[in-house]
Amino acid sequence: MKQFIRRLRYLLHRRRFDRELANDLEFHREMAERAGKPLAHTLLLREEARDAWGWTWIDRIAQDVRYAARMLRRSPGFTAAAVLMLALGIGVNVAAFGFFDLMFLRPLPVRDPGSLLRFDRSAPQGYADNFMYPEVAFYREHSRTLSAVLASGDAKVTIEGDDRQLAARFATANFFSELGARARLGRLLDPGRDEASDAGPVVVLGEGLWQRHFGADPLIVGKTILLNGNPATVIGVVSSEFSGLGLGTPDLWAPINQQPYFVKGSRLTDFSDSGIGVFMWGRLQAGLTPKVSEEELMSLAAELHRQHPKDVWEKEGLPSKPGGYANSIRHEMVPVLALVGALGLLILGAVCGNLGSLLLARGVAREREIAIRVAVGAGRGRLIRQLFTESLVLALLGSAAGLALGYVVQRFLLAWAEVPVWLDATPDRRVMLFAIGMGFAAAIMFGLTPAWQAARQRHRATITRQFLVGTQVAASCVLLIVAGLLVRALNRAMFENRGFEYQHVISIDPHFHGNSSAEARAYLDTLENRLRGLPGVDAVSMVSNPPLGNRWTVFKSEVAGHAVSIHYNHVDPPFFQTMQIPLLRGRNLIRGDLRAIVVGESLARLQWPADDPVGKLFRNGADTYTVVGVVGSARLVSPEDSDAVEIYQLASGDILPSMMVLVKTSGPPEGLVQVVASVAKAIAPKLFPEVQLLKGAFRDKLQTAEYSALAVSLLGAVALLLAGAGIVGLVAYGVTQRTKEIGIRMALGARPAHVLAVVLRQFAIPVAAGLLAGVGGAAALSQILRQLLYGVSNLDPMAYVGAVGVFAVAVVVAALLPARRALRVDPIRALRYE
Amino acid sequence: MPKTDMPSGALVLLILRVLRSGALHGYAIAQRIHALSSEVLRVEEGSLYPALQKILLKGWVTAEWGISETNRKVRFYRLTPAGRKQLEAELSEYGRVNEAIQAVLRTA
Numbered sequence A: 001m002k003q004f005i006r007r008l009r010y011l012l013h014r015r016r017f018d019r020e021l022a023n024d025l026e027f028h029r030e031m032a033e034r035a036g037k038p039l040a041h042t043l044l045l046r047e048e049a050r051d052a053w054g055w056t057w058i059d060r061i062a063q064d065v066r067y068a069a070r071m072l073r074r075s076p077g078f079t080a081a082a083v084l085m086l087a088l089g090i091g092v093n094v095a096a097f098g099f100f101d102l103m104f105l106r107p108l109p110v111r112d113p114g115s116l117l118r119f120d121r122s123a124p125q126g127y128a129d130n131f132m133y134p135e136v137a138f139y140r141e142h143s144r145t146l147s148a149v150l151a152s153g154d155a156k157v158t159i160e161g162d163d164r165q166l167a168a169r170f171a172t173a174n175f176f177s178e179l180g181a182r183a184r185l186g187r188l189l190d191p192g193r194d195e196a197s198d199a200g201p202v203v204v205l206g207e208g209l210w211q212r213h214f215g216a217d218p219l220i221v222g223k224t225i226l227l228n229g230n231p232a233t234v235i236g237v238v239s240s241e242f243s244g245l246g247l248g249t250p251d252l253w254a255p256i257n258q259q260p261y262f263v264k265g266s267r268l269t270d271f272s273d274s275g276i277g278v279f280m281w282g283r284l285q286a287g288l289t290p291k292v293s294e295e296e297l298m299s300l301a302a303e304l305h306r307q308h309p310k311d312v313w314e315k316e317g318l319p320s321k322p323g324g325y326a327n328s329i330r331h332e333m334v335p336v337l338a339l340v341g342a343l344g345l346l347i348l349g350a351v352c353g354n355l356g357s358l359l360l361a362r363g364v365a366r367e368r369e370i371a372i373r374v375a376v377g378a379g380r381g382r383l384i385r386q387l388f389t390e391s392l393v394l395a396l397l398g399s400a401a402g403l404a405l406g407y408v409v410q411r412f413l414l415a416w417a418e419v420p421v422w423l424d425a426t427p428d429r430r431v432m433l434f435a436i437g438m439g440f441a442a443a444i445m446f447g448l449t450p451a452w453q454a455a456r457q458r459h460r461a462t463i464t465r466q467f468l469v470g471t472q473v474a475a476s477c478v479l480l481i482v483a484g485l486l487v488r489a490l491n492r493a494m495f496e497n498r499g500f501e502y503q504h505v506i507s508i509d510p511h512f513h514g515n516s517s518a519e520a521r522a523y524l525d526t527l528e529n530r531l532r533g534l535p536g537v538d539a540v541s542m543v544s545n546p547p548l549g550n551r552w553t554v555f556k557s558e559v560a561g562h563a564v565s566i567h568y569n570h571v572d573p574p575f576f577q578t579m580q581i582p583l584l585r586g587r588n589l590i591r592g593d594l595r596a597i598v599v600g601e602s603l604a605r606l607q608w609p610a611d612d613p614v615g616k617l618f619r620n621g622a623d624t625y626t627v628v629g630v631v632g633s634a635r636l637v638s639p640e641d642s643d644a645v646e647i648y649q650l651a652s653g654d655i656l657p658s659m660m661v662l663v664k665t666s667g668p669p670e671g672l673v674q675v676v677a678s679v680a681k682a683i684a685p686k687l688f689p690e691v692q693l694l695k696g697a698f699r700d701k702l703q704t705a706e707y708s709a710l711a712v713s714l715l716g717a718v719a720l721l722l723a724g725a726g727i728v729g730l731v732a733y734g735v736t737q738r739t740k741e742i743g744i745r746m747a748l749g750a751r752p753a754h755v756l757a758v759v760l761r762q763f764a765i766p767v768a769a770g771l772l773a774g775v776g777g778a779a780a781l782s783q784i785l786r787q788l789l790y791g792v793s794n795l796d797p798m799a800y801v802g803a804v805g806v807f808a809v810a811v812v813v814a815a816l817l818p819a820r821r822a823l824r825v826d827p828i829r830a831l832r833y834e
Numbered sequence B: 001m002p003k004t005d006m007p008s009g010a011l012v013l014l015i016l017r018v019l020r021s022g023a024l025h026g027y028a029i030a031q032r033i034h035a036l037s038s039e040v041l042r043v044e045e046g047s048l049y050p051a052l053q054k055i056l057l058k059g060w061v062t063a064e065w066g067i068s069e070t071n072r073k074v075r076f077y078r079l080t081p082a083g084r085k086q087l088e089a090e091l092s093e094y095g096r097v098n099e100a101i102q103a104v105l106r107t108a
Helices: A002-012 A014-034 A042-053 A056-074 A076-105 A133-142 A175-179 A207-214 A256-262 A290-307 A331-365 A367-375 A380-416 A429-455 A463-495 A517-532 A601-607 A653-658 A669-683 A694-737 A739-747 A752-788 A797-823 A827-832 B008-019 B026-036 B045-058 B081-107
Strands: A116-119 A121-123 A126-128 A146-157 A166-171 A183-186 A202-206 A224-227 A230-238 A252-255 A277-284 A320-322 A505-509 A537-543 A553-559 A562-571 A583-586 A596-600 A617-620 A623-631 A644-650 A660-665 A690-693 B061-067 B073-079
Touching: A002 A014, A002 A042, A002 B045, A014 A042, A014 B026, A014 B045, A014 B073, A042 A056, A042 B045, A056 A076, A056 A380, A076 A331, A076 A380, A076 A429, A076 A694, A116 A290, A133 A146, A133 A277, A133 A290, A146 A175, A146 A256, A166 A256, A183 A207, A202 A207, A207 A230, A230 A256, A252 A256, A277 A290, A290 A320, A331 A367, A331 A380, A331 A429, A331 A463, A331 A694, A331 A752, A367 A380, A380 A429, A429 A463, A463 A694, A463 A752, A463 A797, A505 A669, A505 A694, A517 A537, A517 A653, A517 A660, A517 A669, A553 A601, A562 A601, A596 A601, A601 A623, A601 A644, A623 A644, A660 A669, A669 A690, A690 A694, A694 A739, A694 A752, A694 A797, A739 A752, A739 A827, A752 A797, B008 B026, B008 B045, B008 B073, B008 B081, B026 B045, B026 B073, B045 B061, B045 B073, B045 B081, B073 B081
Parallel strands: A166 A252, A202 A230, A562 A644, A596 A623
Antiparallel strands: A116 A277, A116 A320, A121 A126, A146 A166, A146 A277, A183 A230, A202 A252, A224 A230, A505 A660, A505 A690, A537 A562, A537 A660, A553 A562, A583 A623, A596 A644, A617 A623, B061 B073
């Protein structure tokens, strides 16, 4: 340790120590001269002695970097091209990682996010990400390991003078103070004042609503507004910089214990599994681990189970995860994240392959320089280090440019997606480190081999170039195939039969809030009957998870070795007629048929390949159902998921307050939307039904597919261009190198086709190998895509043949352009040359 | 000219030993070793100065400014207590190894 400090002193006071050493040696030289034994090279001696300090490497690196900067400045064209390519390759990755960072790695801008935990409910009999409110209240009161328990639940509300539904978040009153939120105006919720049982109803407005609806009224605090018709005092406005504990931004906030006051028929305070769920977070006491808290909560849950054996699960535990992030990585996201990462790395791979070829070519041009360096005594290791330093400097320049590019892309996308203002795309330390790491990785990929080759003065060997071209071919091939698959999926989605009707369907979401099943049933029945009476309406039915909507009940499972996503849907008997889904076997559901299900054809084929599915039993958890009919496959909810299969059962009981109504029209549906909306509104003035065309929902869904296809196609095109450039370079180099040989062959009467064959043969193998690897890679990678392909197989031959075809054309053009030069070789001149 | 290279460990030992009787500058260290070894051992400048730097880093000697016999400002190296301890350790180690080698040479 002491020695290290001494060594550090030598680094810090290098100049002084160096002067002293120089003086020592100068004196030694003088003395030696007197003694008649002159000393020749004090400078070399000094350097050798200095080595003992152990800092020479710093000098060498500084020297290398200076030299590299000089070399790069001298060929600005090459430098610009290389940095641009690297910026692209690194930028794509930085942008992707930046999003990942924002969503999963960067703590939310709240007070002490590290000690926040988010809890779920887990027991042998079930799993849920939300709690009954009384359960949370119990934990809040009794937990000693958590210094604070936070909870929030959302509900739709209306305020006077606005037809739209607003998102209200009902939160424990400590939510703001615990998270360090700032008020834009007035004050925020306060546990002391607003949680008392006799406290008056209060509401905190979000900054957005305050500006939109109240014209940023500076005197809003203290005014009374009507929420769902109930008066409440505005106590303040919360800044839009406040992130809360997730991505959604509610329009307004109110104390959770006042939720029953605002929401009619709320069952928030019921100790019942079917009450509305709230999310729960806790702040860990300093010095404790989450494990300790989980154990405490588990014993509290056991206590609660004794009091409410029906509603609190047996052996209920509360698994925790870090709570201070916008999102947490869920199991099913991993493949998609991996795919995005792999595509990004492929682009970088293609860029590196290309740059590697460029560097090799430069290595040839610098042959003389390197020969001189070797002649004056540069060792191989030293040369490699110096050449590699050049690559490293290039790569780090690329990192900086990539960081900027990634930031711009991210800013643009965030603005386009209209995310909350507190999501800040500015790269943090992690993103910067990532960019630098990417630069290092890139430098190793594109710089190490050429440096090695140049230093060994053996760049004549084309094997490295062939390898590099092969990598580029493989990388761009994968990207092209994936792009091809996405384009095919888009095509299929747009033009192919979906298996259900959506062009002439209107959907109505009544947005029940807090209504009982009986109320919901009454409303739905009235609505259906009135709609059936309208002219131009063919059929009316209800459904729990609307087609092409963003609500679903899905179980990932495996049937006969196939991964499936089983989509459950609660419907009523006219559903299949409304959606024009053909009944293939058996019968339809009938009223009162609570133990019957109808399955989609693809599930039937997987589950009972040989037998008649009708009459078979199907188990779902504790319940057993009888299959009464088989209908055509229709991936209603997620048409993009090739693994989706359907199960339909009759809607009844608790599910009714979340049902939607579908109307099939005989003519164009546009004209009926207004009528349908007024009918739906007239039945219950307190509800605010949302009426839309299924066509519109479908267009929205396609948009995502369009953008991803476009993005990957762009990446694929870039990769293709890079690979093309790489091949042009390789062939041109080959022709130059073999001019003499070609001349001899031509002089001996070789035909043009033969000459071309000779020139092109050397790169046929790398291209073929690259293609093969690319096709294999794409086949493996696209496995992940299956759930996004609208039923197109991930091994869809059209996509593969198409992509390889495009690629082949590009390769042939790229090869023939420079190869034509071989045919114009003049034998006489070629032989005289040299 | 064929050089009699000295193992660097031995050089360090010799440097420490000649410094035991007082501070010396670099040239004098080389001269002293040369003279004391009856002109058998010649210390190359190429190994002397790196060795001195290493010893300085280890903290076995310190350097201080002094005036040479030619009336010039030059650094004198002086043994530190740590260096003295190191010298004792190396001497006894050397003695032990030397005896062992002698024993083998006598009897084998």
